[in-house]
Amino acid sequence: MNQIDYTTTSPRFSVTNNKELDEGLAYLNEHGYVVISDVMSQDEVNMNKELLWKFIENVSNSTIKRDDPETWSTQWPSFSSHGVISGLGIGQSEFLWSVRSNRQVKNIFARLWPSFSSHGVISGLGIGQSELLWSVRSNRQVKNIFARLWNTRQLLVSFDGCGVFRDWRYNSTWKTNGGWNHVDQNPKLKPDRCCIQGIVSLTDQNERIGGLIVYPRTHLRFTELCDVTKTSKDFVQVPSDHAIMDQGRTRGKLVHCRAGDLILWDSRLVHCNSPATAIEERRPNEPVDLLRIAVYVSMGPTAFVHSQTLDEFREKRKQMVENNYTTTHWSTELVVSLGNHTDLPKLSLDxxxxxxxxLIFGTNDENDE
Incomplete structure (x- = not known):
């Protein structure tokens, strides 16, 4: 079994400093993940938290009330043990578009190239097109970072959902499960780097909260996973005794971050999810809040669209938005997530x-900068 370092803080590279940002992208290349700081201000974090609660209360028909944790169980919109919201229109929400629209996120991606309820994932009910998700996607820093990463501003944004951990110290049934070690890219069909995943965190992430576990540098040995890849799917589970994991000796790391940071990782990197490991008792009368809010956002260049013409692809993206669909992290492919509902209200591009x-069509906007 692989050991995991839960306590060492992760290096953070500020999006507001060009030298630091270059160092951060170099760190991503070498280690397979990076934490970019200063993507969102505290006011922006607070505003997006409000949009999350607006979404949750709306999709539960106000059965769930923010100020009453006793209501947080019956109609919680996620695959609860994973904390991810990936339906209910979240992919086209204000919240997600706020993060996607952050200029720095696209800039980083441009620079790069010359709910499963047991995990807390919300991936249905329109989460991918919700105000919340669109608010996050629309944060200018986000796009700026992705633009630096991919060396283009013609970027397509993913329509994914988000991950939410409730404070399980209040209700032990809310505790999320750790996920399986896996990669999110098929080593036989896609051996090269073609997707960088991202999380804009609206909460701090550390051993008292849980979050993303990575196995640094495993992306450099990605093609060795061909021997355990049996299908054409991108999700590939990685046994702990596999050679890429050094027969169980490769050390994992919980990625620490602060609210407003953007975590990026290469889809070829072995990673998983973890609940809190350092437990603090709740103080008497301590307010109950959400422990972790992770908004998923990824952007990829239009040049990576290969399955059809770009015009055809853009038309299908338009239809996905209008039909209130949530997708996976693949922005350059048309992969609808689990948990989508066909009875969601239609949306207008207006x-x-x-x-x-x-961001929907991968075009340049004259007011993009």
Whole structure:
């Protein structure tokens, strides 16, 4: 069994400092993951938390009330043990578009190239097109970072959901499960780097909260996983005794971050999810809050669209938005997530501004910077 370092803080590289950002992208290349700081201000974090609660209360028909944790169980919109929200229109929400629209996220991606309830994932009920998700996607820093990463501003944004951990110290049934070690890219069909996944965290992430576990540098040995890849799917589970894991001796790491940071990782990197490991007792009368809010956002270049013409792909993306679909992290493919509902209200592109439409279609917006 692989050991995991839960306590060492992760290096953070500020998006506001060009030298630091370059160092951060180099760190991503070498280690397979990186934490970019200063993506969101505290006011932006608080605003997006409000949008999350607005979404949760709306999809539960107000059965769930933010100020009453006794209501947080019956209709909680996730695959509860994983904490991920990936339906209910979240992919096209204000919240997600706020993060996607952050200029720095796209800049980083441009620079790069010359709910499963047991895990807390919300992936249905329209989460992918919710105000919440679109608010996060629309954060200018986010796009700026991805643009630096991929060396282009013609970027397509993913329509994924989010992950939410409730404070399980209040209710032990809310505790999430750890996920299986896996990669999110098929080593036989996609051996090279073609997707960088991202989380904009609206909460701190450390051993008292839990979150993303990575196995640094395993992306450099990605093609060795061909021997355990039996299908064409991108999700590939990695046995702990596999050679890429050094027969169980490769050390994992919990990625620490602060609220407002963007975590990036290569889809070829072995990773998983973990609940809290350092337990603090709740103080008497301590307010109950959400422990972790992780908003998933990824952007990829239009040049990576190969399955059809770009015009055809853009038309299908338009239909996905109008039909209130949530997708996976693949922005350059059409992969609808689990948990989508066919009875969700239709959306009009008129609700999106020029910046957001540029993220839907992978075009340049004259006010992009």
């Amino acid at each position: 609700k999106f501004d020029a910046y957001q439409k540029a």
